[in-house]
Amino acid sequence: MKLRSLSPLALTAVAALALASCSSPSAEPATPDDGAVTGEVTLWMYPVIRDEAASKDFWEAAEAGFEKEFPDVDLTVELQTFDKRDEQISAALAANSGPDLVLITPDQAATYLNVGGLLPVDDAIAGDRDVFYPATLESATFEDELYGVPLFQNVFTAAYNKTLFDEAGLDLPTTWDEIREAAPVLADDGIAVMDYLGTPEQTLNLSFYPFLWQAGGTVFADDGTTVAFDSKAGVEALEFLVDLQEAGGLPADAATQSVGIEGSPLAAGTVGIRPTTSPAELAQTRAALGEDAVVVGPPLEGAEQTTYGNPGLLALTSINKKENRAAAHAVLAFLTSQDFQTELNAAAGNFPTRTDVEIAGDEADREAYAAALEVANPGEPNPAARQVMAVLAPYIQSALRGDLSPKEALAKAADEAQAVLDRS
Template sequence: MSSTPLRLMAMTAAAVLTATATACSSSSGDGKSEVTVWMYPVIKDEVASKKFWEQAESGFEKSHPDVDLKIELQTFDKRDAQISAALAAGSGPDIALITPDQAATYRSVEGLLPVDEAVDADRKSFYPETLKAATFDDKLYGVPLFQNVNATAYNTKIFADAGLGLPATWDDVLAAAPVLAKKGIAVMDYAGSPEQTLNLSYYPLLWQAGGTVFTKDGKDVAFDSPAGVSALQFLVDLKKAGGLPADAATAGPAVEGAPIAEGKVAMRAVTSLPELNQMRAALGEDDVRLGLPLRSTVRATYGNPGLLALTSINKDHNRQAAYDVLAYLTSPPMQTSLNRAAGNFPTRTDVKAPGSGPDFKALNDSLQYANPGEPSPVARQVMAALAPYIQAALGGDMSAEDALKKAANEARDLLSRA
């Protein structure tokens, strides 16, 4: 492969990383294939994480005695720099846990290898959107290990006191806005701060309107489409009707200390399980309910998968061993035990949610509507260009259409330079 782009990436990493792990795909002295995995903190508790992955190693090796599996635990700190430097040096892991955006970037510089053969037997068992997140030019560049998912959280007391049902569609939300505004309550919160990822604010609305961030081939942006304008106009109309908090254009995603936790906002359209628990702690167990994602043209929410990607470091003679590791770690038994330990959700339809009760049912039911985002090497830069214009529209400084048009012009410039 061409190493020039990777070496340019590594120059940035060199300032913060002078050496990487030297493990490479190889064969050990006893003839076994060696496969190295870089695993990041899926399980937050370090002791529990170490124990879990040690058991995963031994379990795999018991069923594959011809393979020596090494799962090396890493930290999220400087992950991009660490992986980039390893790929550039040709010395690092066979397999690494990465995000869809990282998959788009590393694949674009020939740092990843396709893994279709690793999922051939089970492809139909994965949620299609999780595979889509790692598919480029019709080839799969990562096997989904787990995913996070968000749904809609309601302060049921607010709606009950106002004699309103729980909104399930944009029209429901817009109809409830003036009713609740008269009581000094915003119907929905929104985190418009540029520091907030658009995957958890504007993009779910864009997807609900039937729009996309990028065109299908990824060569142009598409958020300035009629669907994109509709999504932003929905927010602007809510703001004018008193349906968003006064600081929606600049608010961050926090629950604690925010209007949603003070009973001044009736619902949160993009809510994770930890955020739901924070709402319950502030408002009471009985006054908070979780429901499916909102719907305009379609239902949609954000669900981010963690991908096990095969790096270009892996050698031909170790390829089948790496495929076997990928299949084992993402199998139903492994996903079941991992999600129970980490509190994440499965990427397979044949694996149950890691808990029971209404909350887990709502989140599990939401998986079918989960969008993993739209991976692109410039995804983060496009977000940074778009976010201030969404702020401007919410602040009344420009129309929704003009805001998206100007943001699209900046984004297209980014794409041309990338």
């Protein structure tokens, strides 16, 4: 057992481009004649547990627990930082030297698979597949094969300043129509019905995309080769936000509002809803407004009810050698088991990817977040997802500022984003 903490590698763009030369060895594991699982497996783990000391202790215990069950497998967990994670993983794959397993996101899975850097892992959870939330598996499924086992997930849902709605004599709105109806009532008292974080620092997965999905739209077409956010549904989603802005239903600076609770209109008591709220943000909001003032609700609903929830995936890299394949599968099954996920989610404050793992927290909060898990959208994995997001975000700002109509903003963004997609 060798748990090591490593600093990010010194990298170059040439190393990242060399991904294209990665080989893709057979995904079939090699099992010894006696059926015992043997081998050496290295896992690159990123800060799922924020406290560095607690993280080190947890993963040391995880190594020991796994090796007790599989004494002929040497598991090494190498603790990494998020700094330059993409470059670090890309360089390792290009050099064919690094981890057998690595923690990645769905869009990273799409990118690394595109250049032959990942191996399928269906066999690792063949007996447990039905207990995972379907969306978490779909986020890592490409051409009908699974390229990552969901270890945990983050999920975001609506949080309300209930006091504001009570004082206005309003029920808590959960649909777009109810939000539209509540907006002018609250605006008369100088209250915005809903928050919107328009800063480019905020991922669109937590700002515009949930509304796009709620309208029935998508970022990309099904085949992933064209953008689709400028569809009728996309225009409806952006019009919903712009109409709220014009009616005083969003904060005046929604186009540029920064991330965070401290100093926000929500913490100041001038906003009724934050549509995508994490447990950490919920705790901060309650600290600012009072425990009884803040309640959690299910995800908002337009044509559809959905929210953003991103799983962390344990992926098997092309670096893994056939003689260590069965051992790598054993690690994947162990770390994503019911018992281990229960321990990890308690330590990290995340949510399970398995339906047989209980959600932590107060009962009322558990109910709301459980509802969110059932309809969570993990995002749309695409090698160009982040570049497309960077193109689209300023145009969303333009529409909220009134510089362009929603239709014009999305059409211009689609032209630029499609060029990015074509190049990728």
